[in-house]
Amino acid sequence: MGDVWLLSRQDPPKDPRFEARVAVKTFHIDISEKLVVNELTNWLGLCHPRITPLLAIDYLNWHLAAVMPRMDGSLYEVITKKSFEPTVAMGIVRDILFALEFALGELGIYHLDIKPQNILWLNSPTNVKVADWGISRLASARATTAGMGNASATFTSAAGTPGYMGPERFDPEWPITAASDLYSLGLVASELVVGAFVTDLIRKHGFNEHGLTALNSAAAKVANQIGGSLGDFIAQCTALDPRQRPASFTDALRLLADR
Structure with a gap:
């Protein structure tokens, strides 16, 4: 249904204490809106230590994107x-x-x-x-x-x-x-x-x-x-x-x- 991008940012640069690591899932444009809404709606309601949390919903390169912690x-x-x-x-x-x-x-x-x-x-x-x-x-x-x-x-x-x-x-x-x-x-x-x-x-x-x-x-x-x-x-x-x-x-x- 989508692609996952691994992103990192350091602020200030080169200081590992401030490194932020997230993964961003973008949804393919040919995926129906109903499926995307289904995933995001369900995901938003799932706050549990054994479920990958949804941190934010945004846009990346004009694609709807879900932001989550970067896993290993x-x-x-x-x-x-x-x-x-x-x-x-x-x-x-x-x-x-x-x-x-x-x-x-x-x-x-x-x-x-x-x-x-x-x-x-x-x-x-x-x-x-x-x-x-x-x-x-x-x-x-x-x-x-x-x-x-x-x-x-x-x-x-x-x-x-x-x-x-x-x-x-x-x-x-x-x-x-x-x-x-x-x-x-x-x-x-x-x-x-x-x-x-x-x-x-x-x-x-x-x-x-x-x-x-x-x-x-x-x-x-x-x-x-x-x-x-x-x-x-x-x-x-x-x-x-x-x-x-x-x-x-x-x-x-x-x-x-x-x-």
Whole structure:
């Protein structure tokens, strides 16, 4: 939906005590005004330590721009190089759940694009903040305006990131629930433990039923490998049937607290 620019300013010059570091997101001119307003309106209402804050709305080079603190990177950049111990990964997942639970309780919205690229970190990869609420929707919304089509169709009709969307996102009659974000987070949790694999599997198998099955098998393997609360969380959240996933973010947090 836009480009992110990393900016810094020193006032007075060359004095690190006065360095200001921000990131500015500009929105593409071909993005509908409704989507931009949706993101900015939701973002303004999300004040939580695990959510990247919106500092200001302005214009940059004649483009509407959102100003936010400059982060040190995303989890995607981290997990392409290393993995986390399960106990550390569980802490990261728990913090993401706190952010999702807050957004639902405060504004009644689901994120719907949870992926490593949208989990930013500051100072340490374990200090995470959820970013990019561009396609977030109210809890009363339906999954999408287009269906899955026939069984062999490639899934391209719903907004989100291929690989991190559960199959229910392509059923126009299926209501948006916590299950959709939990599916995405279950895959992210798997990648935290073993490193990035979702994008590679989608490239290999395609974003279709074969790809979903491959992702489900990979996540199940991780869950069996690590066991414990995080293993149970991954196994339940990545179930292809959303009715088999935790019923809420609160239930998911309880699952991580068990044992």
